[in-house]
Amino acid sequence: MRSFTSVEHRIDERAHRLLDNAPADGIRSKLIEFAVFGLKQAWACIFGAALLAVILAVRLWYPDDAGLARNDFLTLAAVAIQVLMVATRLETSRELRVIVLFHLVGTVMELFKTDVGSWQYEAEGFLRIGAVPLFSGFMYAAVGSYMVRVFRLFDLTFARYPLRRVTAILAAAIYVNFFTHHYTVDARWVLLAAVVVIYGRCVMHFRVFRRRFRMPLIVAFLLVALFIWIAENIATWSGAWLYPSQLNGWHMVSFDKLISWFLLMIISVVLVAWVYKPGPPEEPAEASGETSDAGQSPAVPAVTGDGTPGQSS
Template sequence: MADDPRELTRLERAIDRAAHRVLAGRPATGARAVLIECVVFLLKQAWACVFGALLLAVIVAARLWYPDDAPLARNDALTIAAVLIQVGMLAFRLESGRELWVIVLFHITGTAMELFKTDMGSWTYEAEGVLRIGAVPLFSGFMYAAVGSYMVRVYRLHELHFTRFPPVWATTLVAAGIYANFFTHHFFFDLRWVLLALVALLWLRTVMYFRIWRAVLRVPVLLVFAGVALFIWLAENIATWAGAWFYPNQVDGWELVSPQKLVSWFLLMIISIVLVTWVYPPRSPDDRVPQRVRSGETAEAAEA
């Protein structure tokens, strides 16, 4: 059910055609129609989260069942598992080559920040394993890649369109300032509140349109950013409980991640959005492909 069937992977096109066959003839209004839209929304979100969900499941499994005396360090096992997940995503057509570019960008920017932040003591990893750069195990970059994977998959699964989206050059400058502030606030003034004000100024009037199945909903994009930041913060609590990394207040025993981290994740969302727009330029509702292009038959023709 993507805006352009050519943006789906081969497996997703097969799922798309099967979904159209199952949902064909279903009521367009009433309680059953609303229930169908809710189910489709949850399924699309689950599909978009598949990379992050698999990685988080591996992290939790390693916490619960990985033996302490295993010859392979747990962090190295997590890195190998993350690589296998990424390879599997490509091999089984769960991810397109175009998405991989965004994920690589997330991986690079995330790892660079990890190296600096761990050196400054913002958080730490267990000192074990050989698959690492300095104090940073290589699986950490895949956690940022999981955010990138979710962002690009949501973009096409929900056919995202925007009204009054800021110019990409302006959003890029703000994103660069946000990224720089993650480093410079350790030495100079913390400008996060100034940056938040700039984000609000840029995106306050931006509205996001997203398709579920039949329904196309619209919502202020800043509200979406906040919702995704909350979701990542919840996942972060699970990951720190599982020992993937530790904040200073968690070294002697797990505690809830500070709600102040929601601001950091919100700002990280801005960087994420900008990276995605470099590969998938924002589209207005007027750019939608006509409804007939979304049929399974036309999707097959587009593939051909």
């Protein structure tokens, strides 16, 4: 099992004291599983949620005549959120490395996409590279933060996970296509078909509280892409950036962007897979969604006092 941070371990202990005596079956058990699922998802989204909240606050309340440009304020706020995540042990240094990689990969894409006119930012502030404010890279980092956190919070395992070198080649092809489709044939539909072929047999297993559940990995990709698309609509409404069709008035982001976010999920999963190697489910009984014996084994990963991985008893 993967580790919690020391802060999450303390939260987990308190949750167990509250919930261990709850019914193990029936409607109350199902409601508890659902509530814990929602709380874990919210906790995994904490970086992105905080950043989105700041973006909305800037849209609603930031003064037009402030001495500090909006985009510069957003960049400083994003840096502060990231520092707090590490300082309060909500993220480990190991996870920070992959989040920084998300940041770099995203910033390179931003530089290219704004140059070809795919979207644009307000031309203000000093904390930017060309037309790209530096806070934009943190939006990709927020996706990376969610991915690494959800991986350990739900103790993800995978049945029939494809070879990592094959997924790496696919992710590289997807990333390259984000650039080359402006000049050559857009291969996104071919890449989408490749995703279905490569990941189609893979099933994700995850623990919520007492139970393990399973879901086709492609469905998980689609659900995450949908929520990113919803967040993108909020961000563009707030003016964080705009697509060309939104310059004369905001409207919802095209559903076509779901395909882009779906493909981006492959890149995200491959990057995270080099931090947390995808492993198979430990026991067939757990994979079927049967209730684990809470009296014999904890329902969540354990850590030592310093936040390093510990073994469950």
